Amino acid sequence: MTCISPTPGPSIQIPWGAGGDGGGGVAVAGAIERCTAHALPDLVAKHHEHAARPEQCCSAVVQEVAAPAAVVWSVLRRFDEPQAYKHFVKSCRVVVGNGGVGTLRELRLVSGIPAATSTERLEILDDEHHVLSFRVIGGEHRLTNYRSVTTLHPSEPPTGTGQQGTVVVETYVVDVPPGNTKEDTRVFLDTIVKCNLHSLARIAETHCRHGDATAIAT
Template sequence: MPTCSIIFPLKMEHILDRSAIRSSNRQCLFDSSDSHLPFAKAPPLKIMNIERRSNMEDEYIRRHHRHMVKDNQCSSSLVKLIKAPVNLVWSLVRRFDQPQRYKPFVSRCVVQGDLEIGSVREVNVRSGLPATTSKERLELLDDEEHIFAVKIVGGDHRLRNYSSIITVHPEVIDGRPGTIVIESFVVDVPDGNTKDETCFFVEALIRCNLKSLADVSERLALQGHTEPIDPI
């Protein structure tokens, strides 16, 4: 399983794969003081001149990644290019019951009931994060449009009212079938933290998950796997 360099809660090493991950063109400066806050402050980092998204990616976000953002919440979206066929990537993303197939921070997952909209999973989180468990509900699973949405409804962590949407889109990369993966989220900003700090924390986790998804998918593609891992 690929690993990502994140250390919690006293320090968070930023993960920026500028060659393959695109985020919103926010400019922000983080203060590393006051490490007692709910989310550890990020080390000083100024994000500038991040590669702009393409018009098609912006259209995907406009069409599928709509969040109702309240005053006490933050939201963002990230894009990952993966050199593997879309059906292969989607077969990993859609497995609500097996997020550990590519998410490096998940050690165990148990689903209550059948795999359908409204199903709930209990996720155990590996050590190294300021969390131990997460309870998550499946909000949307569209195999035709390749849309996957989850909402956190409980657990031992600081991500309150967290919802995420993942969409998977076909793309040609270096003349071969590839995939665009877009993940967006909305979450409450905890007392004592700013919107920038909260977004930075969540974006770092998503970047790590997307990098791991790319590593797993591209390794399978190199081994000759071009079809879904499991039948849909």
């Protein structure tokens, strides 16, 4: 599979709008918050809507990847191997399921972050539209009611290349831990997500250059 040249650089935080509540979102009908600063295809935009409560915060992070969506997806979709690109994950053990929706995984996290373990449930795995969502349901951490949604979108190729890249959009919503502000929580989590997506980009681009993307999809 042909790939464009990698474009290094950090991921870009996409603001949720000009709301002044500090929640990182724009409230619309039915207390739904949605990332409005980034155009999303209708097929996946619905997945980035969150019924955020006043005690929650939400955000969105975008990462450009110089590899086709199929290559990026082959890394992202492996719910049983998040440590492939999430460097804060020490190990992963699947406790229920076989990688499909409803699968539960238990993560052991690296030292140096304010968490030790996390139990997570796969909520969405859409191979056709490249949508993955999981929810944190337990573990030793402070991320109560954390839910993440990640979608992939083909991006326009650089002029003259004729080759396609990918834009990765990850949004999340979570309860603000006691003693923290929405801004504290968002800054911490955005940093983690940005690191993860930047790593995902590097890995996908490397597999693409070496022509072995299919090896990690099996």
